[in-house]
Amino acid sequence: MACTSEGRRMPTPLCLIVLLVGLGFHTGAVGGDSSGDGDLYVGNGNLGNHRNGIKAILRLENGQENGFTTLNHSMTLLQRMESLLMQANGSDVTLRVKTINTDEVKVIQAHTLVLTLQSDVFEDMLDNHNSSVLVLREPQDCAAVFDKFIRYLYCGDISLRLDQAIPLHKLASKYHVWSLQQGLTRYMTQHLSSDSPTGHVVGWYQYALQINDVSLRDSCLRYLSWNLSSVLQSKEWASISDELLLSLLQRSDLILQSELVLYDALENWIEQNQPASVTVENALRSIRYGMIPPQHLFRMQKQSTLMIKYYESIRDLLFLAFQFHAASPIQLAKYFDVNCSIFTPRNYLSQSWGAPWVINNPTRDDRSFSFQTQMGPSGHDSTKRVTWNALFSPRWLPLSVRSGYSTEPNSMQSTRTEHGRPRIIVTPATSSPDFAGVSFQKTVIVTAKQQGKMVVRHVYNFHQSTEESGDFLEDADLQRRGSEYLIDNSLFLHVIVKPLYHSLIVAKK
Numbered sequence: 040m041a042c043t044s045e046g047r048r049m050p051t052p053l054c055l056i057v058l059l060v061g062l063g064f065h066t067g068a069v070g071g072d073s074s075g076d077g078d079l080y081v082g083n084g085n086l087g088n089h090r091n092g093i094k095a096i097l098r099l100e101n102g103q104e105n106g107f108t109t110l111n112h113s114m115t116l117l118q119r120m121e122s123l124l125m126q127a128n129g130s131d132v133t134l135r136v137k138t139i140n141t142d143e144v145k146v147i148q149a150h151t152l153v154l155t156l157q158s159d160v161f162e163d164m165l166d167n168h169n170s171s172v173l174v175l176r177e178p179q180d181c182a183a184v185f186d187k188f189i190r191y192l193y194c195g196d197i198s199l200r201l202d203q204a205i206p207l208h209k210l211a212s213k214y215h216v217w218s219l220q221q222g223l224t225r226y227m228t229q230h231l232s233s234d235s236p237t238g239h240v241v242g243w244y245q246y247a248l249q250i251n252d253v254s255l256r257d258s259c260l261r262y263l264s265w266n267l268s269s270v271l272q273s274k275e276w277a278s279i280s281d282e283l284l285l286s287l288l289q290r291s292d293l294i295l296q297s298e299l300v301l302y303d304a305l306e307n308w309i310e311q312n313q314p315a316s317v318t319v320e321n322a323l324r325s326i327r328y329g330m331i332p333p334q335h336l337f338r339m340q341k342q343s344t345l346m347i348k349y350y351e352s353i354r355d356l357l358f359l360a361f362q363f364h365a366a367s368p369i370q371l372a373k374y375f376d377v378n379c380s381i382f383t384p385r386n387y388l389s390q391s392w393g394a395p396w397v398i399n400n401p402t403r404d405d406r407s408f409s410f411q412t413q414m415g416p417s418g419h420d421s422t423k424r425v426t427w428n429a430l431f432s433p434r435w436l437p438l439s440v441r442s443g444y445s446t447e448p449n450s451m452q453s454t455r456t457e458h459g460r461p462r463i464i465v466t467p468a469t470s471s472p473d474f475a476g477v478s479f480q481k482t483v484i485v486t487a488k489q490q491g492k493m494v495v496r497h498v499y500n501f502h503q504s505t506e507e508s509g510d511f512l513e514d515a516d517l518q519r520r521g522s523e524y525l526i527d528n529s530l531f532l533h534v535i536v537k538p539l540y541h542s543l544i545v546a547k548k
């Protein structure tokens with residue numbers, strides 16, 4: 040690789056010397072002193088606060104193990120690299136960054152050696168370019184942050200706002216600066232909960248789709264699903280695309296107050312976005328009407344402008360929902376597939392489905408509490424309640440290691456160990472014949488603070504056949520007072536119990 044100077048090629052060794060001179064370094068004497076040791080002196084030119092330069096002597100004593108000493112002046116080098124860029128010392132290439140469809144031009148004095156070391160795309164460009172001026176064309180958002188991008192090539196760090204993540208990621212991808220690209224992906228994944236005036240997660244999701252970044256896409260989708268209650272109340276809800284809306288409505292892991300709240304939010308979204316009729320119909324058919332109490336369904340049929348307009352598109356689902364509310368689940372299972380989505384609950388936060396649980400000083404000792412849920416969402420079971428007992432232990436042996444399990448308090452204490460992990464167990468206080476044909480999925484939601492906002496950090500699911508969630512808080516360090524899982528040294532949980540129905544009898548044709 041060669042550098043350029045006034046349109047001519049410059050050999051790489053000479054280019055390196057030019058760069059070092061630009062940095063302010065000069066070589067000192069390397070020789071022997073009276074002791075016979077070799078000394079290397081690295082001085083500097085006239086740079087700001089460094090009066091007499093930096094003298095670094097590295098000695099290796101013969102015959103002595105581990106005789107190497109490392110002096111770390113990397114921060115000084117980084118400061119000089121930034122100064123090199125800002126002052127354009129020894130610059131041998133001019134970048135003219137033109138904003139597409141405008142007359143705006145940004146001029147940056149740079150160094151071929153730095154650009155080619157960091158980017159093989161720049162290397163190819165400069166190899167095939169005989170001029171000392173390189174013209175680049177970028178869209179407006181990328182051109183606005185191009186100086187930040189170039190500074191990263193010199194200094195290896197970058198400061199940015201939420202709205203600058205995508206254009207910087209585009210530049211890192213275009214010029215093959217993979218370390219920056221990966222760092223920005225991590226940045227977006229870790230800043231989903233940050234506050235922004237109009238929201239940013241939806242935009243990051245759409246960008247992840249465009250570039251086929253599955254990890255970022257799934258992170259955004261999971262964040263929107265788990266924190267849907269807050270998303271529905273934000274300006275970001277109106278910006279959701281048709282595709283993203285339908286994708287969210289298909290999910291059973293949405294966390295929100297109730298299905299009725301979701302319907303109302305959908306009605307507002309349709310009113311603001313005015314999508315095509317096929318999108319409206321698909322969205323309405325994704326609402327789980329069996330999870331809405333019949334009295335609200337009656338009101339919606341008469342008062343919801345949206346439902347009145349599209350009634351024929353969802354009439355079969357409403358009829359099925361009313362049948363679900365009128366008959367027992369066992370009776371309904373004789374004639375209908377009760378495993379379809381209309382009968383499957385999402386993660387509802389209303390008191391009919393579970394209860395919040397705040398555990399102060401969670402590492403101290405075992406805790407327990409009781410709560411009630413409805414037997415099921417159907418009108419037939421609306422007056423029936425199930426009492427549940429929940430036990431939390433900060434240090435608990437997994438079931439696979441225990442010789443037996445008992446619900447007696449003494450036996451539970453005897454299985455504790457200082458080397459166990461946090462465990463949670465949720466069991467019904469009593470059994471009932473009404474449990475026939477129904478299994479209960481337990482969901483434990485862990486809420487934490489990120490960027491000062493309360494967000495859902497983890498969701499754990501386990502079923503009636505397994506008393507506990509085996510991976511519950513397996514990566515959490517609850518012993519550390521500043522643990523990201525704790526808020527004011529307390530663990531914030533919400534326990535949800537969802538009845539799932541099973542087809543017991545196949546109807547004769």
